[in-house]
Amino acid sequence: xxxxxxxxxxxxxxxxxxxxxxxxxGLAVLAPWIAPYDPAAQLxxxxxxYLAPSTLHPFGTDFYSRDLLSRVLYGARISLSIAFLSVLVxxxxxxxxxxxxxxxxxxxxxxxMRGVDAALAVPRVFLLLxxxxxxxxxxxxxxxxxxxxxSWFGTSRIVRAEVLSLRQRTYITAARALGxxxxxxxxxxxxxxxxxxxxxxxxxxxxxxxxxxxxxxYLGVGVPPPTPSWGSIIQEGQxxxxxxxxxxxxPGLAIVATVIGFxxxxxxxxxxxxPTTR
Amino acid sequence: xxxxxxxxxxxxxxxxxxxxARAVDDVSFDLLPGExxxxxxxxxxxxxxxxxxxxxxxxxxxxHIAEESVVEYNGVNLLELPAKELRRVRGAEISMVxxxxxxxxxxxxxxxxxxxxxxxxHRVISRRSxxxxxxxxxRRVGIxxxxxxxxxxxxxxxGGMQQRVMIAMALACEPKILIADEPTTALDxxxxxxxxxxxxxxxxxxxxxxxxITHDLGVVAGIADRVAVMYGGxxxxxxxTAALFTNPAHPYTEALLRAAPRLDAPTARLPxxxxxxxxxxxxxxxxxxxxxxxxxxxxxxxxxxxPLATPTEQRARCWLVDEPVRxxx
Amino acid sequence: MIVFLVATLTFVLLQVAPGDPLTRASExxxxxxxxxxxxxxxxxxxxxxxxxxxxxxxxxxxxDFGYSFREHRPAAAAIAERIPNTLLLAAAALVITFxxxxxxxxxxxxxxxxxxxxxxxxxxxxxxxxxxxxxGVMLLLLFGVTLGWFPAGGVVDDAIYPYLSPxxxxxxxxxxxxxxAVTLGAVGAAATARYQRxxxxxxxxxxxxxxxRAKGLRERAVFFRHALRNALLPxxxxxxxxxxLLLSGSVLVETVFAWPGIGKLAVDAIHGRxxxxxxxxxxxAAIMVVVGNLLADLLYRxxxxxxxxxx
Numbered sequence: 001x002x003x004x005x006x007x008x009x010x011x012x013x014x015x016x017x018x019x020x021x022x023x024x025x026g027l028a029v030l031a032p033w034i035a036p037y038d039p040a041a042q043l044x045x046x047x048x049x050y051l052a053p054s055t056l057h058p059f060g061t062d063f064y065s066r067d068l069l070s071r072v073l074y075g076a077r078i079s080l081s082i083a084f085l086s087v088l089v090x091x092x093x094x095x096x097x098x099x100x101x102x103x104x105x106x107x108x109x110x111x112x113m114r115g116v117d118a119a120l121a122v123p124r125v126f127l128l129l130x131x132x133x134x135x136x137x138x139x140x141x142x143x144x145x146x147x148x149x150x151s152w153f154g155t156s157r158i159v160r161a162e163v164l165s166l167r168q169r170t171y172i173t174a175a176r177a178l179g180x181x182x183x184x185x186x187x188x189x190x191x192x193x194x195x196x197x198x199x200x201x202x203x204x205x206x207x208x209x210x211x212x213x214x215x216x217x218y219l220g221v222g223v224p225p226p227t228p229s230w231g232s233i234i235q236e237g238q239x240x241x242x243x244x245x246x247x248x249x250x251p252g253l254a255i256v257a258t259v260i261g262f263x264x265x266x267x268x269x270x271x272x273x274x275p276t277t278r
Numbered sequence: 279x280x281x282x283x284x285x286x287x288x289x290x291x292x293x294x295x296x297x298x299a300r301a302v303d304d305v306s307f308d309l310l311p312g313e314x315x316x317x318x319x320x321x322x323x324x325x326x327x328x329x330x331x332x333x334x335x336x337x338x339x340x341x342h343i344a345e346e347s348v349v350e351y352n353g354v355n356l357l358e359l360p361a362k363e364l365r366r367v368r369g370a371e372i373s374m375v376x377x378x379x380x381x382x383x384x385x386x387x388x389x390x391x392x393x394x395x396x397x398x399x400h401r402v403i404s405r406r407s408x409x410x411x412x413x414x415x416x417r418r419v420g421i422x423x424x425x426x427x428x429x430x431x432x433x434x435x436x437g438g439m440q441q442r443v444m445i446a447m448a449l450a451c452e453p454k455i456l457i458a459d460e461p462t463t464a465l466d467x468x469x470x471x472x473x474x475x476x477x478x479x480x481x482x483x484x485x486x487x488x489x490x491i492t493h494d495l496g497v498v499a500g501i502a503d504r505v506a507v508m509y510g511g512x513x514x515x516x517x518x519t520a521a522l523f524t525n526p527a528h529p530y531t532e533a534l535l536r537a538a539p540r541l542d543a544p545t546a547r548l549p550x551x552x553x554x555x556x557x558x559x560x561x562x563x564x565x566x567x568x569x570x571x572x573x574x575x576x577x578x579x580x581x582x583x584x585p586l587a588t589p590t591e592q593r594a595r596c597w598l599v600d601e602p603v604r605x606x607x
Numbered sequence: 608m609i610v611f612l613v614a615t616l617t618f619v620l621l622q623v624a625p626g627d628p629l630t631r632a633s634e635x636x637x638x639x640x641x642x643x644x645x646x647x648x649x650x651x652x653x654x655x656x657x658x659x660x661x662x663x664x665x666x667x668x669x670x671d672f673g674y675s676f677r678e679h680r681p682a683a684a685a686i687a688e689r690i691p692n693t694l695l696l697a698a699a700a701l702v703i704t705f706x707x708x709x710x711x712x713x714x715x716x717x718x719x720x721x722x723x724x725x726x727x728x729x730x731x732x733x734x735x736x737x738x739x740x741x742x743g744v745m746l747l748l749l750f751g752v753t754l755g756w757f758p759a760g761g762v763v764d765d766a767i768y769p770y771l772s773p774x775x776x777x778x779x780x781x782x783x784x785x786x787x788a789v790t791l792g793a794v795g796a797a798a799t800a801r802y803q804r805x806x807x808x809x810x811x812x813x814x815x816x817x818x819x820r821a822k823g824l825r826e827r828a829v830f831f832r833h834a835l836r837n838a839l840l841p842x843x844x845x846x847x848x849x850x851x852l853l854l855s856g857s858v859l860v861e862t863v864f865a866w867p868g869i870g871k872l873a874v875d876a877i878h879g880r881x882x883x884x885x886x887x888x889x890x891x892a893a894i895m896v897v898v899g900n901l902l903a904d905l906l907y908r909x910x911x912x913x914x915x916x917x918x
Contacts (some may be wrong), residue, residue, distance in 0.1 A: 120851070121850075121851055121893075121896050121897070121900065122851060122893065122896070123850075123851040123852070123854040123855040123858075123892055123896065124851065124855055125855035125856075125858055125859065126851075126854055126855055126858060126873070126888075126889065126892055127889075129858065129873065129874070129877060130873075130877065130885055130889055207736065211736075211738050214738045214740075214741075215738060215739075215740060215855075215859055218738070218740050218741075218859065218862075219858070219859070219862060219874055220878065221877065231738070234738075234740070234741055234744060237744070238744050238747075238863070241744065241747060241748050241752050245748050245752070245753075248741070248744050248745070248748065249745070249748075252737075252738065252741035252744070252745065255736075255737070255738055255741065256733060256736050256737050256741075259736035259737075260732060260733060260736040263732065263735070263736055264732075330817075333821060335817055335820055335821055337812070361826075365823045365824075365825065366823065367823070368820065368821055368822065368823035369821060369822035369823030369824075370823055373821070373822075374818075374821040376814060376817070376818060376821075378814055381813060381814040381815060382814040382815055382817070382818045383815055383818065384815040384818075384819070384833050384836075384837065385815070385837065385911075385912070385913060386836050386837055386840075386910065386911060386912055387832075387833075387836075388912075395822070395824065395828075395832075396822045396823070396824075399822060399823050399824050399825070399828070400823060431912040431913070433912070433913050444818075447818075447822065
């Protein structure tokens with residue numbers, strides 16, 4: 001672990017990714033203590049509406065005179081937890097499907113991969129929009145499950161490819177020759193070797209899910225209203241673009257920083273964990 | 279006779295990170311009109327880099343050709359020529375044939391268009407007559423049904439055919455010099471002989487000079503007038519082919535000759551040269567061959583030998599030329 | 608195949624979703640219970656699921672997507688009206704994506720490691736990490752609200768459009784098209800540039816580029832005829848992958864710029880629980896993706912002679 005961190009630190013881009021991700025996660029976790037105000041508190045409806053950024057409200061306030069900085073910080077909590085948990089779902093399913101396809105081979109493999117190909121061709125935001133919208137007012141848990149279940153396709157492909165190449169290696173053949181059963185083979189010999197590509201896919205996946213969750217929330221079918229989410233704040237901000245441009249600006253910057261952070265970290269992890277791709 | 283190509287003190291280095299690899303380090307030779315000079319060496323000896331440096335085909339950076347190096351063609355230093363004028367030399371006066379025909383041809387263009395393109399780059403010639411000349415060239419390098427083949431893509435041809443296309447392309451503008459860099463290494467043994475024969479024939483017909491680069495002594499023995507042996511980024515021995523083969527002056531040449539399989543005197547085991555070629559980032563001090571040389575003494579580790587003339591018309595970078603008594607039996 | 612899958616998937620989703628199409632309609636219009644039952648029978652909603660499914664597939668195959676309660680007309684008609692707008696936007700975005708992406712990527716490759724290269728890499732990474740709708744909102748803020756160069760949304764100025772000359776109409780359309788198309792194209796262009804740069808660097812180091820130089824070709828010919836042509840091959844495969852992204856993106860961009868295409872239609876339909884339209888848009892989107900993939904295959908075959916073997 002320390003070796004991995006040091007390796008990441010030595011690469012300029014990965015270092016930036018690490019710093020960004022650590023800072024954002026820290027802010028998200030500590031939001032209740034850092035945030036200057038309660039994100040839902042309507043501070044002063046009479047005069048506090050759409051206040052421009054100032055020392056009192058570094059990011060300004062919104063239509064309901066809520067402090068935007070606090071809302072963006074709490075938004076980080078929501079967006080990051082949704083992303084983490086969805087990715088957990090997606091890599092679990094993706095790894096399971098990929099391993100099944102890679103180990104089973106034959107018709108099972110073909111069927112699964114054909115399905116994945118088809119799924120990859122479906123416009124994702126579109127699909128999610130339909131799914132989420134049909135159950136009016138999806139809960140956050142539901143959102144996590146749906147996001148996770150629609151984003152494992154890429155991971156399953158990577159895992160399958162990795163399993164296929166690992167299967168050719170001599171030590172797997174040796175283990176099989178020694179009579180190691182298929183289940184044990186999969187769990188003890190294959191799974192640890194899959195860790196590297198799966199971790200990379202997960203890191204890059206978090207950024208993607210954050211983008212998609214923001215899109216859904218922007219369209220009004222993501223995180224339900226009173227909870228601050230970056231996407232929904234931007235949507236609110238667009239209504240008042242001429243009056244209070246800061247409302248739409250800051251959460252967007254937060255999204256960009258987060259996604260860049262995870263991209264850089266993911267690329268860095270790939271380079272450090274797998275020296276062969278260099 | 280005045281040399282067609284005069285190379286003096288050529289040095290090419292590659293910079294990777296903090297280390298500098300001196301791949302070609304002080305190479306000098308002459309190429310006379312109509313002659314064939316063979317450059318022989320193991321991989322890593324710098325022979326390919328030498329060839330590429332002549333026409334400045336080294337990627338810079340990381341590559342770098344030292345400013346004081348001279349590659350003189352018809353009295354003009356190619357290394358100082360502006361890009362536009364260098365372009366008029368490349369492919370028209372001096373052409374190259376590369377080692378891997380499969381990767382050296384553009385996969386998305388027909389072979390005909392790749393040959394015609396060379397013609398059109400150097401001659402004022404219509405599209406139609408370029409196409410006609412292309413067919414003539416394909417026929418000349420021994421490709422059957424050239425009218426059909428000209429419309430084929432490289433992947434539709436065998437390696438031998440592809441190399442013939444490369445040769446046709448190189449000869450399109452009837453150059454004065456042909457540089458052939460390991461032209462047969464990637465090919466089947468039976469095809470190798472055909473390609474070499476073709477090169478020798480065309481050379482005779484067109485009266486051009488040829489620089490034949492190879493790791494295979496057998497190849498140069500057949501067609502080269504003179505041979506230069508490279509080791510450690512330098513020419514360690516150079517001379518007329520027959521003299522060099524019968525009386526090798528440099529221990530490295532000697533070892534190479536002994537390591538080459540001979541049909542006339544088959545031995546059970548071929549002797550190998552002990553050790554490996556040192557990396558171009560850290561050449562040994564003194565003579566670069568001394569760690570692997572069975573004759574080496576103090577002088578060899580201390581002082582790098584300059585090219586010294588031998589009684590049999592060779593020049594060798596070896597102190598043995600100076601002190602023949604040191605040669606061990 | 609994909610179209611069939613999507614059709615089925617939409618049907619299943621509609622079946623498991625709470626409520627049926629008429630519940631919503633009844634909420635709006637306050638129809639008596641008997642009329643509702645009568646309507647249910649008319650639409651076959653009282654039949655068993657498999658019968659409904661068969662009828663649904665047959666209808667879809669005929670291009671009949673059902674009746675839109677929100678628009679008070681067949682869903683197919685509502686969509687047909689909007690498709691040209693979406694296609695216009697998508698086509699403009701595609702042009703921007705590939706023209707800009709390929710140009711920038713190739714340029715970066717020729718000046719590898721320079722300050723310009725680093726800056727462009729950073730820009731494309733940033734764009735790539737940006738939610739497309741936010742980019743739209745920001746462009747709207749800068750060029751629409753602050754500078755006032757471009758209109759805030761819509762396809763044309765409804766108030767003055769009928770009185771414009773044909774040329775004026777075209778100008779008005781283009782004026783409205785620029786911001787949404789740039790928004791939708793920018794993210795794709797960033798991805799393409801990253802790809803193109805890598806592909807170009809790969810190709811530039813290859814032997815046939817050296818051959819082209821050794822032949823004495825002009826740098827321009829080496830670059831365009833030899834290097835770029837080969838570097839385009841991997842980018843063409845991106846073309847097919849871009850269609851799903853493009854459609855997802857157009858849902859968002861159309862919403863940002865109030866662009867009356869099928870993406871905006873879908874969002875409105877979802878909010879209004881207009882199932883016929885939702886289904887129809889999903890299926891149309893699937894068809895577009897399939898067509899896009901076919902196009903990409905075709906292009907690839909044109910560009911790479913090695914795949915043309917079996918002609």
